[in-house]
Amino acid sequence: MIKTILGFPALLLFATASQAAWEVNLPRGVTEVSREIYDLHMTIFWICVAIGVVVFGVMLWSVIYHRKSRGAKAHNFHENVLVEIAWTVVPFIILIAMAVPATATLIKMYDNTEAELDIQITGYQWKWRYQYLGEEIDFFSSLSTPRDQINNAAVKGEHYLLEVDNPLVIPAGKKVRFLLTANDVIHSWWVPDLAVKKDAIPGFINEAWTIVNEPGVYRGQCAELCGKDHGFMPIVVEVKAQADFDAWLAEVKQADQDKAAEAQKSWTLAELMETGEEVYNKACLACHQANGEGIPGVFPGLKNSPIALGDPGPHIDVVLNGKQGTAMQAFRDQLTAVELAAVITYERNAWGNKVGDLVTPAQIAELKE
Amino acid sequence: MNTSVAVSHHHGPASGISRWLFTTNHKDIGTLYLWFSFLMFLTGGCMALLIRAELFQPGLQLIQPDFFNQMTTMHGLIMVFGAVMPAFVGLANWMIPLMVGAPDMALPRMNNWSFWILPFAFAMMISTLFMDGGAPNFGWTFYAPLSTTYAPPSVTFFIFAVHMMGISSIMGAINIIATILNLRAPGMTMMKLPLFVWTWLITAFLLIAVMPVLAGVVTMMLMDIHFGTSFFDAAGGGDPVLFQHVFWFFGHPEVYIMILPAFGIVSEIIPTFARKKLFGYASMVYATASIAVLSFVVWAHHMFTVGLPLAGELFFMFATMLIAVPTGVKVFNWVATMFRGSMTFETPMLFALAFVVLFTIGGFSGLMLAIAPVDFQYHDTYFVVAHFHYVLVPGAVFAIMAGAYYWLPKWCGNYYNETMGKVHFWCNFIGVNITFFPMHFIGLAGMPRRIPDYALQFADFNAIATVGAFIFGFSQLIFLYNVISCIRNSKPASDRVWEGSHGLEWTVASPAPYHSFSEPPQVK
Numbered sequence A: 001m002i003k004t005i006l007g008f009p010a011l012l013l014f015a016t017a018s019q020a021a022w023e024v025n026l027p028r029g030v031t032e033v034s035r036e037i038y039d040l041h042m043t044i045f046w047i048c049v050a051i052g053v054v055v056f057g058v059m060l061w062s063v064i065y066h067r068k069s070r071g072a073k074a075h076n077f078h079e080n081v082l083v084e085i086a087w088t089v090v091p092f093i094i095l096i097a098m099a100v101p102a103t104a105t106l107i108k109m110y111d112n113t114e115a116e117l118d119i120q121i122t123g124y125q126w127k128w129r130y131q132y133l134g135e136e137i138d139f140f141s142s143l144s145t146p147r148d149q150i151n152n153a154a155v156k157g158e159h160y161l162l163e164v165d166n167p168l169v170i171p172a173g174k175k176v177r178f179l180l181t182a183n184d185v186i187h188s189w190w191v192p193d194l195a196v197k198k199d200a201i202p203g204f205i206n207e208a209w210t211i212v213n214e215p216g217v218y219r220g221q222c223a224e225l226c227g228k229d230h231g232f233m234p235i236v237v238e239v240k241a242q243a244d245f246d247a248w249l250a251e252v253k254q255a256d257q258d259k260a261a262e263a264q265k266s267w268t269l270a271e272l273m274e275t276g277e278e279v280y281n282k283a284c285l286a287c288h289q290a291n292g293e294g295i296p297g298v299f300p301g302l303k304n305s306p307i308a309l310g311d312p313g314p315h316i317d318v319v320l321n322g323k324q325g326t327a328m329q330a331f332r333d334q335l336t337a338v339e340l341a342a343v344i345t346y347e348r349n350a351w352g353n354k355v356g357d358l359v360t361p362a363q364i365a366e367l368k369e
Numbered sequence B: 001m002n003t004s005v006a007v008s009h010h011h012g013p014a015s016g017i018s019r020w021l022f023t024t025n026h027k028d029i030g031t032l033y034l035w036f037s038f039l040m041f042l043t044g045g046c047m048a049l050l051i052r053a054e055l056f057q058p059g060l061q062l063i064q065p066d067f068f069n070q071m072t073t074m075h076g077l078i079m080v081f082g083a084v085m086p087a088f089v090g091l092a093n094w095m096i097p098l099m100v101g102a103p104d105m106a107l108p109r110m111n112n113w114s115f116w117i118l119p120f121a122f123a124m125m126i127s128t129l130f131m132d133g134g135a136p137n138f139g140w141t142f143y144a145p146l147s148t149t150y151a152p153p154s155v156t157f158f159i160f161a162v163h164m165m166g167i168s169s170i171m172g173a174i175n176i177i178a179t180i181l182n183l184r185a186p187g188m189t190m191m192k193l194p195l196f197v198w199t200w201l202i203t204a205f206l207l208i209a210v211m212p213v214l215a216g217v218v219t220m221m222l223m224d225i226h227f228g229t230s231f232f233d234a235a236g237g238g239d240p241v242l243f244q245h246v247f248w249f250f251g252h253p254e255v256y257i258m259i260l261p262a263f264g265i266v267s268e269i270i271p272t273f274a275r276k277k278l279f280g281y282a283s284m285v286y287a288t289a290s291i292a293v294l295s296f297v298v299w300a301h302h303m304f305t306v307g308l309p310l311a312g313e314l315f316f317m318f319a320t321m322l323i324a325v326p327t328g329v330k331v332f333n334w335v336a337t338m339f340r341g342s343m344t345f346e347t348p349m350l351f352a353l354a355f356v357v358l359f360t361i362g363g364f365s366g367l368m369l370a371i372a373p374v375d376f377q378y379h380d381t382y383f384v385v386a387h388f389h390y391v392l393v394p395g396a397v398f399a400i401m402a403g404a405y406y407w408l409p410k411w412c413g414n415y416y417n418e419t420m421g422k423v424h425f426w427c428n429f430i431g432v433n434i435t436f437f438p439m440h441f442i443g444l445a446g447m448p449r450r451i452p453d454y455a456l457q458f459a460d461f462n463a464i465a466t467v468g469a470f471i472f473g474f475s476q477l478i479f480l481y482n483v484i485s486c487i488r489n490s491k492p493a494s495d496r497v498w499e500g501s502h503g504l505e506w507t508v509a510s511p512a513p514y515h516s517f518s519e520p521p522q523v524k
Ligand SMILES: [Cu+2]
Pocket: A186, A187, A188, A222, A223, A224, A225, A226, A227, A229, A230, A231, A233
């Protein structure tokens, strides 16, 4: 407690110091579309400013000069057909002038044809899944900011809440098409620098696209309220030059094979418990909580629960296949056989649960076939 | 016959609590509505302050994310359905009969019922905070399937509460329409109606048109949750986007329900303190009507990112931009009314002037949001939060405050304390801008709405916004004190109250007698 109180002002200082600039405007972004959008934004902004100056100017003039304390006498005009027609027609013309370029940009944004790479993006509570169509690459991406930073027990890093374990990697200069859907509730995939924001909706596939010429790292967040950890599902896009991208592809495929091989080696309870805790903290803690007690009425506790203490069969089943129509997802494709075996073993032997048995990676690998 | 009329002339309010429970008097019911809405305003305001306190600094300090979501949801629902709407109904109850020269509302018993449903509806909704799994946590827009399959069990109580609020609103609207159409004094033709009455007439039709749609959408949720249907469940062949279409078909007209009566109030106040007739009365009426009609064909501007077909995007973009035209006409008319007037700046006028400026700023950001391609960047960010708070707080709420100060001497027979009123105004004006203006910046810089914690680059403006929110919130206590001392005792008000006042409500005594216009006045 004392520590938190003392640490707080220090964190405040840090927060202010690490803050780059007082950002007040939309980013121009790094794509042709994002720049067009920025220009539209500035145009409509200046139109509003101009109208505001005229309207508020006249108002201020009246407030200053037509006040009773200055002896102003009220005139008694109260309509003027010509003036009224003018201030109906003029705004109308301004709006048409604005609608024309907006329409052109929108048509461009809707041109989803001729993509060179298709990536399916699926929103989950509270992580993103990226599947590269035709490449056999399929992984999940979730927040990597440590809990301690969120709970003010550690100093916040530069990319606090905008960092993930596995970023989405795309090649520079290529038209990449995103196919968006969701597994549970509605999410929205948004990266401001690419000016891509599209809702990921269960049962629908939405399309969006981008061409980024600059290699770099671009960050965004889920934009649609999707439950408890909506504020904690960032997006990181890494744009790599084609050669680097190809190298990355090969690396990921190799890593997948290594993981598959790991399942066949034999694991001790201690090893599984160690890995299991890591997996639990990453994939399950958000709902079932660190102490395994869940949130009453929303997420069930696993501590002392019949399922964690009983026969392993139903326990494995619920973790692999989830529970239709609840927040409990199927983890079959989200985790490797080792991770699944470890987390299940962990749940059966943590927080005072003492089943003592061990669910082996090989056993899960077989079920996953 | 004659004797019974004479008897009813003389009987005043019942005594004690039964006066308020069984009253059918429009003034009593108006008072009940106004106090209720003020209580809800403070309740929803406390929730807003809790939200702002959590957002004062990055990191989680005071509340956990799930409770944060419950707070944003309840804050929105309470402010919309508990504070703003009942306040307008309260003003309508008090003022419409006085303005059209009617002895009471057309359907007094129903009037009692429409009010007394509300405390029960809100007691039920607020009680969900203490249930297992907590209160609704899916935002005031309660998008499915977050609000159905993935909702806490208390969602059923929320649905029931929404039904009750809907019934109350519909009955209130029927009553207002019946009063305006049937109980006008002889000579009070439609085109002589005060603008507050006109805007409420149009609002009441909007309410009758869309509250059943809201009832429909929550009923579909109820069916999905408890009776095995799949309206919004993709796994069962349903359509989550359908929810949004139905919700916003209600939701967009709803935002005009919350602003048209405000237009009416301001159109009463500005001429009074500019000592000059309202400029363009007829065009004000037509502009209000066209805003109401257009409000039915713009709903999908809340859904530009759900994946509408291109033609749909374009249609909703053009229709939305079109609303700027009649809205502009109104603002120009108010400014033209002030021009060459003889203005004084009592508290109601200060609130009305702030309304014109700040509502227009909210209108500008609304126009920006209408540009569909750019909305892809604005949507679901703090820019939207800034936009709708500008039209709702210095918009609707300032108009309600202006109306309250304007008519308070008529209601209580005493003037409020003018200095205290001005202090209240300046605290509100400064507080509102410190709170909501920086939200434009953090929204553009990329902060999504409805998040309990944020990246470090948003820290400074969030801290500023929180300071503003506390200034705004606590300054409402000045208002409360001023109103209570005005009721208790203060300088007695004349019947006309304001030098520039005009209209039937200023022809009755101050305070307005319990029964007024038992003999209809003659309007020339
Ligand atoms: Cu989200």
